[in-house]
Amino acid sequence: MLPAAYAALECSSPLLFNSPRDFRINSGECAKIRAADHNVHDVASAFADNRSALASNWRIPVRKTKSICPVCHKKIDAELTEVNGKIFLTKTCKEHGTFAAAHWESPCVFKFAEEYDYFKYFGDASFPKNPDGCPYTCFCDKHASSTVIGVIDVTKRCDLRCPVCFATFSGHEVDYEPSKEKIVNMLEFLSNRNPKPPAILFSGGEPLEREDMPEIIAAAHKLRFMTILATNGVKLARSEELVKKLKEKGLNIVYLQFDSFHDEIYEKLRGKKLLQTKMKAIENCRKYDIEVILVNTLVRGVNDAEVGAIIRFAAQNSYIIRGIIFQ
Structure with a gap:
């Protein structure tokens, strides 16, 4: 959950995470999650109340981070601090002074999100020097962004011929x-x-x-990459020994093609009945502690009515299913 993506999140019931930590977030906590709004016209007055709160209350340092000055958009040092039950972001620009904003209104939700923040850079960027806050706040065509997930196509071969897959079109057959x-x-x-x-x-x-x-996975693991495998799950379901070997070689996450809970829909989208195959693949990943991200191809009038059921299924099995991608 990215705090900057939401102004508020209303929950009618608790979110329950089935993990060894048995982590629970009640509805009251969920309703409090908000993002700090930096789109202000008067920056000084907008941050005045937050600076006052930070000065007069107890503080618990959380960690150092980076941010940008809301005036000049330059990259600056920042600190996350817990203040009276909220997480604040404070930062100081040499030119424009100190700013503070409420970052999370629930420390327990923040700490939970931090625990599962996999995507932290192993270094600092060396961007070209471009004007107007680029590359941190602009949308210009000059700045260079960095790769978050490197995608490597390792083969065009496949053991399925999915009617919805562009790779099966005759014009796209590539060796x-x-x-x-x-x-x-x-x-x-x-x-x-x-x-x-x-x-x-x-x-x-x-x-x-x-x-x-498995050897390719091992090579990536040796270079300290998090490793993700996009698969239809057929071979993961067929061979528990393969799943075990992939885990031993360093596989972290499986992106599992998962479209429906009905075999007739798999026949339309994938050309054959696959529901039990998908379930077996998930179970084998669970046995060897490989996290699963469900990847769903939505087709209007075919499986779009199952969005809610898939989300509920993922939530009920969140110890192994860590997320869903709808495409």
């Missing part, structure tokens, strides 16, 4: 499968970037059509 050595070169190139992308997503085709996929 592409880089050698393991070439993929390792790609990984080393990304590892030497500044900032280094924290994660690598192996895609296809179906990556597990390659017998050397």
Whole structure:
């Protein structure tokens, strides 16, 4: 959950996370989650109350971070601090002074979100010097952004012929499968970037059509990447031994194609009945502690009525299912 994405979140019932920590967020906490609004005309007056609150109340330092000055948009040092049951972001610009804003209104929700914040850069960016706050606040076409997830297509081969997949169109049949050595070169190139992308997503085709996929995962793991595998789940369901080997080699997350709870819908979208295959793949990942992200291809009038059911299923199994991507 990104705090900057929401002005408020109203919950009619508690959110329950089935993990060893048995973490619970009640409806009152959920209703309090808000984002700080930096779109102000009078920056000084907008932050005055927050500066006063910080000066007069007890503070617990949380961690150092980076932010931008809301006036000149330059990158500056910042600090997250707990103040009387809220998380504040404070920052000082040498030119424009100190600013403070409420960042999270629930420390327990903030700490939970922090625990699962995987995507932290392993370095600092060396951006070209461009005007007007670029690249932190602009939308111009001059600045260079960095890679968050490096996506490597390892094959065009696949063991399914999905009617909805563009890769099955005759005009897109491409004989592409880089050698393991070439993929390792790609990984080393990304590892030497500044900032280094924290994660690598192996895609296809179906990556597990390659017998050397565990060794490729191991190469990425050795370079300290978080490893993600996009798969239809067929081979994960068929071979528990393969799942175990992938885990041993360093696989962190599976992006699992998951469209429906009805086999007739899988027949329309994927060409065959796959529900039990998907469930078995999830169960095998659970056994070996590989986290799962469900990836759902929505087709109007076919499976769009199942959005709620898929979200509920993920919430009920949140110890292993860490998220959903609808596309």
